[in-house]
Amino acid sequence: MKKRRNIQNINEKTPSKDRYLITYADLLTLLFALFIILYSISKPDSEKLQGILLAMNNVFSPNQIIDGNALSPDVASAETPPIILFPSQPLNIIEMQDNIEKSLSDLIASNTLIFQRIPEGMRLVIPNKFLFASGKATILSESVEMLDSLALIIKPLNMQIQIDGHTDAVPIKSFNYTSNWGLSATRAVNIVEELVKRGVPASNLVARGFADQRPIADNITEEGKEQNRRVEIIITPKDVNVATTDMESIDTTTNALKE
Numbered sequence: 001m002k003k004r005r006n007i008q009n010i011n012e013k014t015p016s017k018d019r020y021l022i023t024y025a026d027l028l029t030l031l032f033a034l035f036i037i038l039y040s041i042s043k044p045d046s047e048k049l050q051g052i053l054l055a056m057n058n059v060f061s062p063n064q065i066i067d068g069n070a071l072s073p074d075v076a077s078a079e080t081p082p083i084i085l086f087p088s089q090p091l092n093i094i095e096m097q098d099n100i101e102k103s104l105s106d107l108i109a110s111n112t113l114i115f116q117r118i119p120e121g122m123r124l125v126i127p128n129k130f131l132f133a134s135g136k137a138t139i140l141s142e143s144v145e146m147l148d149s150l151a152l153i154i155k156p157l158n159m160q161i162q163i164d165g166h167t168d169a170v171p172i173k174s175f176n177y178t179s180n181w182g183l184s185a186t187r188a189v190n191i192v193e194e195l196v197k198r199g200v201p202a203s204n205l206v207a208r209g210f211a212d213q214r215p216i217a218d219n220i221t222e223e224g225k226e227q228n229r230r231v232e233i234i235i236t237p238k239d240v241n242v243a244t245t246d247m248e249s250i251d252t253t254t255n256a257l258k259e
Contacts, residue, residue, distance in 0.1 A: 014204050021071060026157075027050075027097055029057055036131050040146075049149065051114070063108050065096035075200060077135060093120075093121060096121070096122075096157075097117050097121075097122050098116070100116050100122060100154075100235075101117075101122075102152045103149075104124070104149070104150075104153065105213075106149075107146060107149065110125075110127065110145060111145075112124075112126070113125070113126050113130075113252070118234075118236075119204075120236040121159065121234070121235045121236035121237065123232055123233070123234050123235075124150075124233040124235070125230055125231075125232050126146075126165075126230060126231045126232075126233070127226070127227075127229065127230050128229035128230055128231065129226070129229070130143060130146065131143050131187070131231055132190070135172055135174065135177075135183070136187040137158065137176075137177075137183060137187045137190055138190070139190055139191065139194060147191070147194050147195065147198065148198060150233070151194075151195050151199060152198075154195075154200060154233075154235065155198070155199050155200045155201075157204070157235065158204070158238075159204060159235050159236060159237060160206060160235070160236050160237065160238040160239065161195075161205050161206070161233060161234070161235050162198070162202050162206045162208060162233070162234040162236070163188045163191050163192050163195075163205065163206065163207050163208070163231065163232075163233055164185060164208045164209075164210055164214075164231065164232040164233075164234065165183070165184035165185060165186075165187040165188035165189060165207075165208070165209045165210065165231055166210050166211075166212070166215075166228060166229065166230050166232065167180040167184050167211055167212050167228065167229055167232070168212055168215075168219050168224075168226075168228045168229050169182075169212040169215070169219035169225075169227065169228070170219075180211035180212050181209055181211045183209075183210070183211075184209035184210055184211050185208070185209025186209070187209070188207040188208055188209050189233065190208045190229065191207075191231060192205045192206075192207045200221035205236075212228065214248075215228045216228060216230075238249065
């Protein structure tokens with residue numbers, strides 16, 4: 001009798017072989033619930049997200065214009081010009097020239113950049129002293145802010161953007177460059193690469209080096225040489241080839257660089 005009771009107690013204390021299925025089912029239920037939660041939060045409300053982005057733009061860029069509508073027309077800053085974000089519909093050349101000139105007003109006012117309207121589009125002339133050291137093609141660290149502003153403005157344009165490097169006529173022969181051709185071309189390529197890093201489509205960019213073959217001033221005086229050392233950014237419809245060859249443009253650039 002005593003032996004039969006011991007056997008009964010052992011049977012009562014031995015767990016079922018299928019008891020693990022309860023824990024396994026609980027685990028699967030928890031994992032299923034977790035994946036449902038992750039899936040639900042991975043699909044944000046597009047309207048709410050758009051509202052958040054609009055509010056952030058309003059705070060950090062109070063003068064910004066989107067699709068022709070100012071976010072905060074009553075908030076204006078005399079120090080920082082508005083950044084123009086071009087609308088989805090194509091602009092004509094005059095409107096585009098007006099928008100870009102307005103966006104670059106600070107750089108133009110400080111003579112860091114010269115803005116020129118040409119029949120095909122526009123030309124931006126930057127003296128080399130604001131971009132490179134003498135005989136070098138490495139972009140100066142203080143030029144980063146200017147390149148940031150330029151990239152932000154030209155990035156939305158579905159236009160051809162030619163970056164032309166120009167030098168004076170003083171011969172150069174160094175370890176890196178055997179002539180002014182290599183120096184002017186490398187400078188243009190380095191600017192293109194910096195613009196691409198900042199989001200400007202590579203398919204819109206063209207790099208060209210002209211050495212000293214497109215002077216806008218004499219190569220005798222130091223003043224003339226300084227004017228010839230420049231980078232030109234020419235913005236036109238695609239497949240339009242523009243270079244500084246017409247005398248009217250040369251005179252305009254020379255006068256601007258003297259000021």
